[in-house]
Amino acid sequence: MQPRGFDAFYGLELLELTPELARAQLVVAEEHKQPWGIVHGGVYASIAEGLTSYATAKAVIPDGKGAAGMANQTSFLRPLSGGTIHATAVRKHGGRTTWVWEVEFSDDQGRLCALTRMTIAVREPPAPA
Amino acid sequence: MQPRGFDAFYGLELLELTPELARAQLVVAEEHKQPWGIVHGGVYASIAEGLTSYATAKAVIPDGKGAAGMANQTSFLRPLSGGTIHATAVRKHGGRTTWVWEVEFSDDQGRLCALTRMTIAVREPPAPA
């Protein structure tokens, strides 16, 4: 699965997509920052949303279902101004109608930068645009 | 104040920035969508983050302080596949070290599409990159 749309636009790289664990990364560029030189919080939220949506979709599409974000709760712990953002998502709940993932973001030194709890609705797939 | 960095990259338009109320919009394009044709959840989270950060920064910079996102909690209520996203942020708390905003996103018909509660830390400004 390759990122498309917004995830391709800002540069998300998917590394691993399994039903229980998923990983992605983003090489930080100027266009990912806010005006004060650190990575924009929306970038972490976007990575969490994309990563867990792709992982869930990949798992449920064979059953004729789709996946769409329902809630995204991101906490920012340590500002990052360069290098690569490493995102690891662990599935905490795989229910019939919702999946819940915890996503951790770390920098090149392995320090935790942000956390997202992502709730994904599992549904009939939306009609193509 | 004009959006810079990530907010300029994805196309945020700031309409009003006061300490109590702030508004912005985004004209939806293909690059804002996820693969299934609806607006990517990270786009709403990014707008909330940018809008409330600019509004808070504009208010506290004259006091020698800065603003940075601390937590972003976005709930997705109604998928949107085109038109303009209208974002309105109302400040609920303006404390010494944190501000809390509630952001509502609606479509061109005024229907609520998403909600964000945004917590902004008010601090000494981070050093420029």
Next chain:
Amino acid sequence: MQPRGFDAFYGLELLELTPELARAQLVVAEEHKQPWGIVHGGVYASIAEGLTSYATAKAVIPDGKGAAGMANQTSFLRPLSGGTIHATAVRKHGGRTTWVWEVEFSDDQGRLCALTRMTIAVREPPAPA
């Protein structure tokens, strides 16, 4: 509808339960506080959970459905050490499978003390214990 179980145990008083707006209050006593003399955060979270669950249940039970909390996001803005907690819940989304409420808590002077975003799942009712 009268509070039962945990809500009766800690003393919740329901004042108004409509599908769009709901109100409750709690007279603060020593058993609602944490060791440092202010109202325990779990009390606000419990009020939000109870109030919006009762309001949603009252609306959907006639359709043969039930309501159960799915996510509770509470932010604490101003500590409270006595008087009455006034809770007002406004429904933001009334979908087929989820309802989303925003709950505001204020003190006797009308100052905002806490905020909860409450997501309620609308489902077939759980079997009685």
Next chain:
Amino acid sequence: MQPRGFDAFYGLELLELTPELARAQLVVAEEHKQPWGIVHGGVYASIAEGLTSYATAKAVIPDGKGAAGMANQTSFLRPLSGGTIHATAVRKHGGRTTWVWEVEFSDDQGRLCALTRMTIAVREPPAPA
């Protein structure tokens, strides 16, 4: 450290309080349930709030500081109608002004029932009531 106030009132038992890991439990009784026979969501939120506040306070009080809940985000994954709730809190961030904990709740069979992300403000202690 023994639970006092609200935590004593509903019956929290603290098992372990270290700066990085904390554990507690609650034996479920009728007064912890909502009217449909399952544990009230406010109970999980209260346990998370109490457990992480005690653990943080124990660590920072020797430095002349106090701890107070700032945000509590609880997701409910599996209803529980009896037995014991087992809560384990892992500290994800130990900053100068905020600590962030992830709390997992499981039942007697080790199944995950709920998750809380708890943000604790580290501050000068509030004056005693």
